[in-house]
Amino acid sequence: MPYMELRSITDGRAVCYAPHSHSQWSLGAITKGHSTFLCRGDQHTVTAGTLVVINPNWVHACNPIHDQPWAYLMLYIDTPWLTKLRYEAGLLTEPCWQDISTVTINDPRWYTGYRRMTECLMDAGRALLEKQSMVVEYLTALMCELADQDAEPLARAPRHFQELAAYLRDHSAEDVSLDTLCDHSGYSPGYLVRAFRLHFGLTPHAYLINCRIQRGQQELKRGRPIAEAAHSTGFSDQSHFQRTFKRLVAATPKQYRQSLLNQQIHTADGQ
Structure with a gap:
């Protein structure tokens, strides 16, 4: 599955990010504690049970609050692959990436589904087909849920x-x-x-x-x-x-x- 990466951080106090961006679309789950999440100039406090959504090339940073413990799982999906998934599901009128306005998701159903999917991905005993199927099923459902929440694009630079x-x-x-x-x-x-x-x-x-x-x-x-x-x-x-x-x-x-x-x-x- 070369189109995706999954990172697990069990002690976020040891991890501090400078503002940066990724070419991939990212979806993360706060699994313990809470932290500050800076995205597109806005700061959010995120806690265990929250999902964070980061569009490609959006500058962001997520860091501990006063050395308090927190942990997370972050999934990085290649943008062309996810664009194709959205297009083939009828969610895009053309195969071109469209940003999503949602930055945080607090619905326990999506959090629980995310944890189930990532546990499958990290289990060496699960079959490749099972992992691929679970990823496609979860992301297709989530993209449908967020389909009407297109982000206002950043003003095009001169x-x-x-x-x-x-x-x-x-x-x-x-x-x-x-x-x-x-x-x-x-x-x-x-x-x-x-x-x-x-x-x-x-x-x-x-x-x-x-x-x-x-x-x-x-x-x-x-x-x-x-x-x-x-x-x-x-x-x-x-x-x-x-x-x-x-x-x-x-x-x-x-x-x-x-x-x-x-x-x-x-x-x-x-x-």
């Missing part, structure tokens, strides 16, 4: 800022300077940084680092050694890559790669 974001994505492995971005856009440094954050939720530098980590995750999924992944994504050394990766992903590259290997082993055992 063309120059779209081009700057694309430039940062295309050159994320390079040492891009603010002077270069100003030369490309014609904007002053102060205006460029303020306006970029307004449109994308991150400064140009934070956006570039976020792109590097996303690329790093893809490199590790392809089986690249950590040192090679660090070099190919633009980090000066492996330790810098590891620190930044943990700050945004809440796992070291080694832990992330090992979790992917464990998923592959469980899938093979299930077959």
Whole structure:
């Protein structure tokens, strides 16, 4: 099931996220305690029994409250796969992603169904077909439930800022300077940084680092050694890559790669 990842955190006090975004659509369950959930500029307090919904590329962060214990399960679904699921279910008029306005779900039925699905995914003794079927069944039902809750899209960034974001994505492995971005856009440094954050939720530098980590995750999924992944994504050394990766992903590259290997082993055992 290469289109999804599942992360289990049993002690959220040890995990602190910087604001970041994912290319995937994410659905998480708070399984113990409570925490703060920052999404699209709004802060929510979420407690055990709450589901959180994060659209692709929405800047967010979830962190402990005054070192109080909390735990969660987070499912990351590849956006093209979920888009196809929604389209084939008749929930989209065209196979293009549409954001969902719901940020938190407090209905116990959906929480219970989520826990049942994730327990199945983490059980090495369950068959692959059973896992795939449960995921499709649950997500199709949830997408139908949320079908009329399309989010108001973020105001489309002006063309120059779209081009700057694309430039940062295309050159994320390079040492891009603010002077270069100003030369490309014609904007002053102060205006460029303020306006970029307004449109994308991150400064140009934070956006570039976020792109590097996303690329790093893809490199590790392809089986690249950590040192090679660090070099190919633009980090000066492996330790810098590891620190930044943990700050945004809440796992070291080694832990992330090992979790992917464990998923592959469980899938093979299930077959």
